[in-house]
Amino acid sequence: MTTLDEGTDLGMPELRRDGLFGVPAAPDPGTRKEFTSDQEVRWCPGCGDYAVLAAVQGFLPELGLKRENITFVSGIGCSSRFPYYLDTFGMHSIHGRAPAIATGLATARGDLSVWVVTGDGDALSIGGNHLIHALRRNVNLTILLFNNRIYGLTKGQYSPTSETGKVTKSTPMGSIDAPFNPVSLALGAEATFVARTVDSDRAHLTSVLRQAAAHRGTALVEIFQNCPIFNDGAFDSFKGRDTEGSIIPLVHGQPVRFGADGSLGVVRAPGGGVRIVETSSVGDGDLLVHDAHADDASTAFALSRLTDAGHLHQAPIGIFRQVERPTYDDLARQQVSTARESLGDGDLATLIAGKDAWTVPA
């Protein structure tokens, strides 16, 4: 089995100015219990959301931040109930708009750690516009995209990540839509951090969350998440014991290799893409070495295309891309402070009088 243990080195060096810069640290990091709200969790039994919630509740104390400086913003959908279950600040907003609301909050408040929780319908269908613009602006947000490839809360219609031909309540003859690959989409939208993980692999999920939180800019984390009611088993290839032929682990600085005893690997293909080969057919030095920090996103994009578009049997898991680029919110705050430094704090009476005022004597 391909191992993605907690100890797995994802290959990420320490960042100079990380995603949590400016957020006040807590004298005492707190416990999982302190990050858990008193609300009863209301997801269906067996829902993958439980595992993600447990991982996040367990991980948040590790950040060492003041709990009141953490805010979760969500949209609409099953996963968007997430903020209710965390004892931080939280907003359960409206369908698709969480990235827009979070952009305003993160820009206004550099002292907050802002998280967005969204699903495949919320982020990629009704809120697609806000997602791509948050990514291109590179607002300092961590976006957890729960991808279950189905609409759960509205009881089982196909989603923008459902495979073509999917038979659902709204597509009795099979869906005729081509799906989005969220990682490809994010890379095309100029994202600076794109990762994929699996709900049931807590160790890997936590490793990715750690890197995502440390990233300054928009970090998009796609989480393969099982919906046991409306799309059960969609990610079975990535769970349990027999995943070595399914998970293509991406580790920065390491050759991309998977399968039983590393029998399969990824090499560059003619035409700019990548392809899977039997490692025995190529030399060790021919395997693609994953470079998450490459300026050019082309190889990361090519790797994202190794994801099955139909029923999922095989997909790369890990951090596809992590590059540094100035964030929108840092620059916006910097313009305000630069204006204040160079022009001085504005004088309202002078401003409103303008240059052409005149006096009417008594």
Place this chain on the structure above:
Amino acid sequence: MSKQVKQLERVIIRFAGDSGDGMQLTGARFTAETAAFGNDLSTLPSFPAEIRAPAGTMAGVSSFQVHFADFDILTPGDSPDVLVAMNPAALRANRPDLRPGASVIVDTHDFTKRNLARAGYEQNPLEDGSLEDFNLHELDLTATTVEAVKDFGLSRKDAARAKNMFALGLLSWMYGRPTEPTIEFLSTTFAAKADLRDANITAFRAGWNFGETTEAFAVRYEVRPAAMAQGRYRNITGNLALAYGLIAAGRLSGLPVFLGAYPITPASDVLHELSKHKNFGVTTFQAEDEIAGVGAALGAAYGGHLGVTATSGPGIALKAETIGLAVMLELPLVICDIQRGGPSTGLPTKTEQADLLQAKFGRNGEAPLPIVAPRSPTDCFDAAIEAARIAVTYRTPVMLLSDGYLANGSEPWLLPDIDALPRIEPDFARTTNHTVQGKDGEDVQTFWPYQRDPQTLARPWAIPGTPGLEHRIGGLEKEDGSGDISYEPANHDLMVRTRAAKVARVAETIGRTYVDDPTGDARTLVVGWGSTYGPIGAGVRRVRREGIAVAQAHLRHLNPFPADLGEVLHRYDRVLVPEMNLGQLSMLLRAEFLIDAVGYHQVRGLPFRAEELADVIRELATTKETSP
């Protein structure tokens, strides 16, 4: 040559030309000179939605009307006394607004067969006698300008473009306007291009000298400064005053201003203006769409900023769901709707006030919010502060309804004393506000995000970063007090009524209806809102001069109405409600107060004319009582 000087009380001038002729600039400069001179004034810019419609066509005509007087005036005027027409299309488009005896100054240069045809003229109006009712001045402004600036080495095209400054110079001479402000303006504007600067200043002076020397103009006019209250003044448009009001509201509340907006006519100038003033702690976010604009503003409001969005009617339609969320979250938010002609894309550059019902009702569910409407360009400043006051005090989104006429129109503004403006208290929550029983029966201090202030019914504004006040809010219905999700029937009924009651309580802070009824015996009341204040006021003045008693009330608060409004309306036999829509306020007044309000409506994309309103008011006020 000495010229006769004639005294006038007031003059209305309209500059009209092609979109590329610089008529907006010409009008703005004449206005600035007029303001500096000390007349009262009011302006009406009118321009096409197209950036450059085909040259010489009716679609491309742009105009700027300025009304100035030696007394206080209320409108940009009905009918120009002087029309400056730079081409045939400008003449044809504006001729219907002229009364016999008006002066028409025409640049004959473009009155070629081709340009006449482009404007839709079959015959040359300068030759066929169709303008004989007017005092016509035919001048080749273009050729005269080109001749005047020939020493500056400009291309013929650039030289001809200075003709608007020649026209400005001529009109400035004719009405004795001060020239220094314009020369200073041109020096600054073209500081980097010496040839253009000198050519424009020369054209401007040549226009003045032309008036002085030519025999074509025997008379110049004098409009004495108006008697205005003592103080310091400037001229200002509504959108600029609105932007300044928002900055002032930030200062008065101590909150950083965050504007989330998407470009849209005629609201974009609010975004442009606020983006210039970052040293006032203002952040502007040009969003990917209207929804993100208001979403980001709401996010910033959640974070403790003064969240603002500015748009026009189509943008409000897109923002509706987020505004509903703001109603549910009970967070302060200022939503500026600079109304334009609708529906759909409608008339982007023209004015209308047909978004009142959208503002009041345009959301799903019972989603009440306060509505404030400025009545004049300068009033946009005060209305912005008032909207922010209500939003912050009551933790609610507030709609501010301006319109295209207020946005681009201008008037002199007696600058307010900044120190005398009212403070706005954000009063952020700092501590827990509720006690619950712990597991062992002990008291546990907790924070209830929907525990209300008994006076205002406002909930606490607890911003992230406040220790101990971690809480979750959202669009789902919540339990009274605790704010936990609740689907309980009686609770929903209570919360719907409580949100409505909170908005209704705003009436406690807005004062009584002001009724202007000088004789005290009027039986007819004219009620308006928004930008119709000027035309209604001017119409009312006219009929009062005829000895007819009429009362006027103009509503700044459209939701809630002043508490005494019903009583006021019932005092009069007849209530007239003129609106630039098909009867939206009159519908609300009829529904709420069961009065037989009479509507008068036009939706031409232009303000009411004082004369038409005088006719309507006169007719209603002098109607004999009909027996029931």
